[in-house]
Amino acid sequence: MTCASCVNRVERKLGKLDGVQASVNLPLESAQVTVPAAITDQQIVDTVNAIGYTAKLRQPPTPYPAPSASTATDAHDAPFAASKLKPRLIVAAVLTLPVFLISMIPALQFPNWGWVAGVLALPVVSWAAWPFHRAAAINARHLASTMDTLVSIGVSAAYLFSVWQLAIDPRMTEHPGMAGMDSGALYFEVAAVVTTFLLLGRFLEANAKRKAGDALRALLNLGAKDATVLRDGTEHKVPAGQLRVGDVVVVRPGEKIATDGVVIDGSSAVDASLLTGESVPVEVGPESKVTGATINTSGRLLVRATRVGAETTLAQMARLVSQAQTGKAPIARLADRISAVFVPVVLVIAVLTFVLWLAFSGPGVDGSELLAAFTAAVAVLVIACPCALGLATPVGLLTGTGRGAQLGILIKGPQVLEDTRTVDTILLDKTGTVTTGKLAVDNTVVFDGYHSTDVLRLAGAVEAASEHPIAHAIAAAAFDGGRPPAVENFRSAPGGGVEGTVEGQVVLAGRTGWLTDNGIRISASQQQALAAAEATGATAIWVAVNGAPSGLISLRDTIKPGSAAAIARLKELGLRPVLLTGDNAAVAQQVAAAVGISSDDVYAGVLPAGKVEAVRKLQAGGAIVAMAGDGVNDAAALAQADLGIAMGSGTDVAIEAADLTVMGNDLGQVAQAIELSRRTLATIKTNLFWAFFYNAIGIPVAALGLLNPMIAGAAMAASSVLVVANSLRLRRFGK
Structure with missing residues (x-):
């Protein structure tokens, strides 16, 4: 899948099966499907395959995976996989630079430079742009269109028109600085630049999608890989996955407890902060219950296993993260939604332009009239070429995320920006987020x-x-x-x-x-x-x-020094702060009062599963929920929330499960991250407006034959310059 249109198509097709409900997740390239007993797994797979995609059953994650195990779909061989896009991007960038310089700077031109530009641009618009052409062909086969259709048509039209111009007038670039002003113009640089920029955007997206399963893998890898089992008075080291209920496990100071169980001998303090968020180690002794993946800090313990494998608390938390990620709303990018209507309209207008020009030319159409009709039709395609449209999102996102990186803020993708615009409630984990x-x-x-x-x-x-x-x-x-x-x-x-x-x-x-x-x-x-x-x-x-x-x-x-000021800033942004903690009510209320959170907005004594339920409860009440946290116990809630924000000083699990990451431990960065995201989204929307404004004005003018393709290309270039200049304003954010 490549865009929101793909998600909608898969969901719609699966939904046509009697009794089937499907929720498709674009970043994970997976679907969670509820089916009646009469529908087989193979029918589900065949239905998806029939509409041009390749589906396979996804095996549930095991609680103790091998280091190389992956819980996410392996999309390495997909056309838009990062590993496949990287060589295409490198080749495109290397060849596009000389094409752009030769075409745009007269001083660098030489006799017959057009042929050289055409040869250099050919690998870019064919091999490098092949993923776009392939996706457009698949969509066309199913009578659908997406952003890939726009890219494929625009790039092909610009290149083929330029080749045609050179073919009918080989002398148009005989002399430096000239490109056949009377008969048309060359757009090799347009085709190459569009391809390169869009490949860059897709490459960055593919990298983000590839990491979508890292949260789950990091969570599962927290578990102990080995355990020391006491049998007949002798200690034996076995893989943790081989433990059985009733086994007696020896846990020495500093070791992880391998599985859920009950202490039968020994006393110690157990650090459970990774799972519970509690800052104080828990004292345990005989008959005390302990949880797998927690750390024994002092004395030697003998633990009888009560839950192993997929039944452990750690495995249950992994399922919570997986379910929350799979159930997330699909990315709905504005450009994709509009392009579903825009592309067919542009194609119809181009064909109508060509036909109507011939019709109004009267009987006996000569070569000049045919050229005029074709030129007008190509002008429509060139002005509609999605250069600015394709740049609107990736350039805005690149500038916004680049500025964010300078400020220690990581934004994972375009969908995060839309989420920040709509959130009205923010859940703050106490330990490590509001407090140290x-x-x-x-x-x-x-x-x-x-x-x-x-x-x-x-x-x-x-x-x-x-x-x-x-x-x-x-x-x-x-x-x-x-x-x-x-x-x-x-x-x-x-x-x-x-x-x-x-x-x-x-x-x-x-x-x-x-x-x-x-x-x-x-x-x-x-x-x-x-x-x-x-x-x-x-x-x-x-x-x-x-x-x-x-x-x-x-x-x-x-309490962190800047927490109170940060919460005041969140309120100014229109967010309702809610404190969420596994600590007792007395601690929670004291912290809430110190930082300015209402006593009614405090959830105390909440376990990891309870944090997910707290998010769901607020969502059920109509709230759009953001969640900020830093511990493993926050990972499932971060994934369930409409917007997950991880404190970078926390665990890798929390960071990977979140949509936004602030690399410091200052809560003030959370407010700054939301503000930057909203500003970036506003910039992208402004970019899209100007991109479509040029199309809306230019297409009818081109259809009337009043717009030379060269001028159409200049207008399109101007829209691109405007989009880039507007995006660069984000570099001043926070100064």
Whole structure:
């Protein structure tokens, strides 16, 4: 498939089968088809093949693919595949440059330069432009037309007319600077330039389409590839795909948990941020449930597998991403929609022009009258040649995306621009998008005359010997890169805390249970201080010195400095910000209040599948939804949203699932990305208006014989210059 017309044709043809519903996705070159029992898979494939395309059944992705496995349709052999377009683009560019220079600069012309230009342009308009000619032929066979039809006709008309001019008047380029002004003109450069620019646009599109399945592959590849299984007291390493329910898996510190299961022995802190977005590692012990692809940060665990293969949480998330991508609305490019009507109209006008000129010439048509009729008809085709129309979208897109790249904003394709124009609601993932996603010490409460600096320093010294992420945050706050005091008699308990002797004082830091296990009594007022800290959504850690509580250290995920200003800017753009997080309600409400989001627009405690449901719920209510996130847990929601925006500091999965990517971690770039996209879309629409304006004025004038083909070519060139100049204004965006 090459355009929106292809999508509509496949959907319409499949829809004619009794009881069949089809949703066709252009970037993925795939269709999700719902069929009754009476319809076979082969009937579906044959129906698509019958209208000029090649269909095959797409196998569902496996939860543990080989490194080379691809979950997207392999379109390497398609005419518009990037690998096929690249050599054509290179050849076209190399040959077009001398053709353009010779044709447009009289000082470079030499005797009979027209023949040289014609020979150089021939490979461009034939071999390089072959994908357009092939697509136009397939469409013509089914009585349809697309942008490819316009390109094929325009390029062929310009080239063949030029060859014809040289054939009837071989002397028209005998002298430099002359091209037969009285009998016509040469348009070899028109044919070559149109082909080269459009090949460039298609090459960039093909690259984007080739990456459409990367989100799913990246998500699947997060899973552990191998697992250590305990059998008869002996450890065996096996591929993760061979695990069975009931297997006991050994997970050492730093390793990924291979599959969903239940801990049967050991205690540890599990980093589940990739899947849940939670910034705080989850403490686990016997009977705790764990999820595949999460990371064991500290102690050794024995996990009994409860779900394997396609039933794991990771595989289910992969299905969510796949379903959301396949169900996306097809790209509807304005030029393609208009060309479906425009091309047949131009062809009819050209034929009518030729016929009517002969009819009004009276009996006994001579050579000059035949030439006049043919010249008028060719002038219609030349003025209708889609040079500006073909440049309108790719040049605007190239300039807009080029400026975006300078600003750290990546726009994946033309359909993204239309999506930014219509969105009215934006879902913001909290962790890593609105906040930094990293724990930091927020406050220190002290007891019994201790000073906060001393409590933090002693706790930081003993925590510096631990590998736990919370310990790292406390040590960083205490010493800021400096050297902590030496610790003696250090010991730690996974899920509990740490103990050590610092400067002669016995220091404990950890959870409430850790203190009570070590015989330390906590008073009622101190318990109230703990409850008050946790009520704000903070993670509170006890510090005890010489057997008595000395303070509480509160840690929380910190808000990014520019988040509040960015959300205010999003509101100015007409968007309603909604906060979405897997954290608890207290944390979510505090963050929302700090950045200016209404308390009614907060979704807390949301799991990955719940984030997709939140998007769908808003969409069902009539909202056009954008989603901004950075974690694996956001990937499915990014794909489901009408516009997915990934923070570049996040995971590859989120970036590949999104439509827009901001390479920094500043939420302000999200607002800037939406504004740039809208500006680029407006520029493209202006380009299309001027492209069609020249056609609307020029075609009737050419049909009346008042427009020499050379002037038609000049008008067409002027429209192209206007389109390019209008697009270049985007280079000043943000300055």
